[in-house]
Every structure is written in structure tokens, then in C-alpha cells.
């Protein structure tokens with residue numbers, strides 16, 4: 001039975017390919033060998049080097065360490081986080097609130113277009129859209145409504161994009177009301193810090209506060 005089947009197969013090979021069975025199997029073996037060599041050399045779907053690509057990708061993209069909460073620090077201490085020490089996170093403050101901007105090293109890191117803001121409270125510069133040295137601080141005195149509005153937009157952007165890791169110690173006024181459990185990056189009333197020395201409350205604010213207090 002098996003011999004008959006083999007004979008039929010040989011006849012079919014000769015009839016369909018015009019090759020003798022021996023030649024046919026030689027050609028088939030050569031084809032398989034060439035396919036194997038090609039797939040090993042060029043990767044393809046073979047699993048001879050399955051981990052090669054993902055491993056080198058992981059090595060290139062190193063995940064950032066999770067943000068570390070610093071609590072209250074002075075402006076002087078904040079300067080150490082300007083990105084020049086690669087071991088330290090890259091920090092920047094708006095309205096006395098410090099954010100970890102390490103994920104945007106291309107903006108704020110050394111050589112970046114906004115490196116001058118790193119390690120500082122850049123509120124005044126952001127409000128005025130200024131890069132001048134005299135504006136690289138958190139002093140909001142004399143700013144107009146338009147500038148304060150612009151600053152508010154920056155603050156919302158930072159709140160939603162970055163993790164708040166602390167606040168700047170303020171010798172003149174307490175920032176305690178904004179240092180509570182507001183790590184959730186939501187631009188809510190309780191997370192919007194208004195250092196007391198910076199802007200006097202308006203009549204509207206006072207009224208709102210009275211209503212709240214009642």
C-alpha cells in the first residue's frame with residue numbers, strides 16, 4: 001500500500017514538474033535551505049533574535065525617576081535644581097509652587113530655549129512674556145490684569161502637565177493655604193496659590209470670602 005502510494009507520488013512529480021523525483025527533492029531541499037539562511041540573516045518573522053530590537057530600545061529610553069516631594073524650600077535651594085546636576089530633578093516654580101519639569105528637559109534643561117526659567121520662580125517672566133534677567137523672579141508687583149491672566153493660564157498648564165513637588169519658603173507671607181493635599185493636578189481654587197505679598201485681594205474676592213465664611 002505504502003509502496004503504491006510512493007510510486008503514484010513519484011509519477012505525479014514527474015508528470016507535473018518534468019523533473020525526476022530525485023531532482024525534485026534536491027531542488028526542494030535547496031529552496032528550504034535558502035529560505036532558512038535568508039530568514040536568519042534578515043530577521044524577518046523568524047524567532048532567532050526575538051529580543052534584539054526591544055532590548056536596545058529600552059536601553060535608549062530610560063524612564064524618569066518618580067517625582068520627589070520636597071515640601072517647602074527656599075529660592076536659594078531651588079537654584080540647585082536648574083538641570084546642571086543630572087542626578088537632580090529639573091524644577092521650576094510658578095506663584096511659589098514648585099513643579100517637576102524633568103520630562104521637558106528639552107525645554108528647560110541646559111541649552112534649552114527656556115533653560116533660564118529652570119531652578120527659579122519664573123512667574124514675572126511668564127506673566128510678561130519676558131526673558132529679561134530682571135523678570136526672572138516670582139515678584140508680581142505692578143502687573144496688569146492682562147499679565148496676571150496670562151500667568152494664570154501658565155499656572156493651569158503647569159498644574160495639568162507637571163507634578164507639584166513643593167513650594168517656595170516665603171519669609172514675608174505664608175503659603176500654607178496652598179501646601180495642603182493638592183498633589184492632584186487640578187486647577188481648582190484650593191490648588192491655586194496666591195502668595196499674599198503678590199496681589200491684594202479685590203473687593204470681589206473679599207465678598208466671596210465673606211460668603212464662604214458665613
Ligand code: HEM
Nearest residue numbers: 101104107114117125126127128129130131154157158161
Ligand atoms: C517667538 C516667540 C515664541 C515662540 C515661537 C514659542 C514657541 C514655543 C513652542 C513651539 C513651544 C512648545 C510647545 C509644546 O510643545 O508644548 C513653547 C513652549 C514654551 N514656551 Fe514658547 N515660544 C515663544 C515665546 C515664548 C515666551 C516669550 C515665553 C515666556 C517668557 C515662552 C515660554 C514658553 C514655555 C515656558 C514653554 C514650555 C511649556 C511647557 O513646559 O510645556 N515662550 N514655545
